[in-house]
Amino acid sequence: MDTITQFCPAKINLFLAITGRRDDGFHELVSVVAPLAWGDTLEVDPAADGKFTLDCDDPAVPRGEDNLILQAARAFATASGWRGGARFTLTKRVPMGAGLGGGSSDAVGALRALNELAGAPLEREALAALAARVGSDCPLFLYDGPVVMRGRGERIDPLSDAGVARLRDRSLLVFKPAFGIGTVWSYQQLAASAPGSYLPSADAEERLAIWQADASASAEALGFNSLERPAFAKFVALPVMLAKLQREHGLNARMSGSGSACFAWLSPEADAEAIRSTIRAGWGDTAMVQMTTVRTKSAANPH
Numbered sequence: 001m002d003t004i005t006q007f008c009p010a011k012i013n014l015f016l017a018i019t020g021r022r023d024d025g026f027h028e029l030v031s032v033v034a035p036l037a038w039g040d041t042l043e044v045d046p047a048a049d050g051k052f053t054l055d056c057d058d059p060a061v062p063r064g065e066d067n068l069i070l071q072a073a074r075a076f077a078t079a080s081g082w083r084g085g086a087r088f089t090l091t092k093r094v095p096m097g098a099g100l101g102g103g104s105s106d107a108v109g110a111l112r113a114l115n116e117l118a119g120a121p122l123e124r125e126a127l128a129a130l131a132a133r134v135g136s137d138c139p140l141f142l143y144d145g146p147v148v149m150r151g152r153g154e155r156i157d158p159l160s161d162a163g164v165a166r167l168r169d170r171s172l173l174v175f176k177p178a179f180g181i182g183t184v185w186s187y188q189q190l191a192a193s194a195p196g197s198y199l200p201s202a203d204a205e206e207r208l209a210i211w212q213a214d215a216s217a218s219a220e221a222l223g224f225n226s227l228e229r230p231a232f233a234k235f236v237a238l239p240v241m242l243a244k245l246q247r248e249h250g251l252n253a254r255m256s257g258s259g260s261a262c263f264a265w266l267s268p269e270a271d272a273e274a275i276r277s278t279i280r281a282g283w284g285d286t287a288m289v290q291m292t293t294v295r296t297k298s299a300a301n302p303h
């Protein structure tokens with residue numbers, strides 16, 4: 001069989017309300033998440049020896065059993081009973097510790113490819129349940145467009161057509177300082193200042209419903225992220241940069257997920273080069289700056 005190539009998009013959380021903590025330690029959330037046109041590439045080749053192995057062009061990516069690709073592969077083998085092997089080759093573009101879901105997306109790319117290699121033993125629902133076990137951010141990547149994510153990340157609905165239309169074809173700038181932020185740390189900080197750090201779920205749903213119903217609402221108007229407060233308190237380079245981008249370029253930039261990556265919607269008149277220079281002047285040349293768009297697909301035809 002030929003190589004299967006999976007595009008593994010990055011994601012941004014346009015809206016991320018953490019609404020409370022569950023007994024199992026995970027948090028409940030309401031989030032609007034969009035996959036991007038930019039991401040990693042995962043090539044998957046069948047391996048006759050029945051083993052799973054991983055190569056990656058980025059030496060910083062863990063290559064052992066803690067890699068989410070290999071974890072997803074083991075989980076797939078257990079759930080499907082498939083006894084084949086695969087050689088994974090990952091071209092890594094999405095930085096780690098960014099809140100861009102890179103590892104989760106790679107894991108879902110692996111699940112999709114293995115299911116194809118194995119002759120589709122798992123239906124969509126079984127694949128979604130498996131993805132949820134691999135990581136909270138995984139199920140959203142089984143959709144190819146913007147979604148509303150609830151629960152701890154396992155409940156996914158496509159975003160309404162009206163909502164998707166506000167994101168389609170808009171230029172998006174994603175940027176990240178050299179440092180990353182750990183997801184576990186972010187949630188711990190939130191829990192430490194509970195309950196004030198949580199947005200009640202009724203409030204979160206109301207904000208989302210108002211945005212969906214308002215035909216004149218922009219993508220920017222949805223911007224909210226509960227995890228900004230703990231991140232900004234410790235990593236002051238983030239709010240300083242966002243304030244500078246607001247002042248100098250009129251941008252309403254936000255952090256994605258648990259950070260440290262941030263994003264801003266650009267108007268057609270925006271001077272992307274000047275914005276890039278502002279970011280590099282403040283965060284240095286090791287800062288990542290990436291222009292992209294959202295990957296959209298109609299809610300009426302999500303699959």
Ligand SMILES: C[C@](O)(CO)[C@H](O)COP(=O)(O)OP(=O)(O)OC[C@H]1O[C@@H](n2ccc(N)nc2=O)[C@H](O)[C@@H]1O
Nearest residue numbers: 025026027104135136137138152153183184187257258
């Ligand atoms: C911040 C987000 O990126 C927003 O989309 C996600 O909620 C993070 O999802 P993720 O990185 O896939 O997270 P997981 O690998 O499932 O969990 C890592 C850790 O994050 C915390 N965690 C994660 C998701 C969630 N809904 N509640 C949590 O409290 C838990 O401490 C967990 O042990």
Ligand SMILES: Nc1ncnc2c1ncn2[C@@H]1O[C@H](COP(=O)(O)OP(=O)(O)OP(=O)(O)O)[C@@H](O)[C@H]1O
Nearest residue numbers: 067068096097098099100101102103104106137183
């Ligand atoms: N395929 C993978 N690519 C990147 N990191 C991986 C992968 N598999 C496991 N990891 C581990 O997961 C950690 C988090 O990486 P990831 O790219 O998912 O970042 P994140 O921005 O924290 O994600 P999220 O948006 O889900 O919070 C890394 O520090 C790394 O140790």
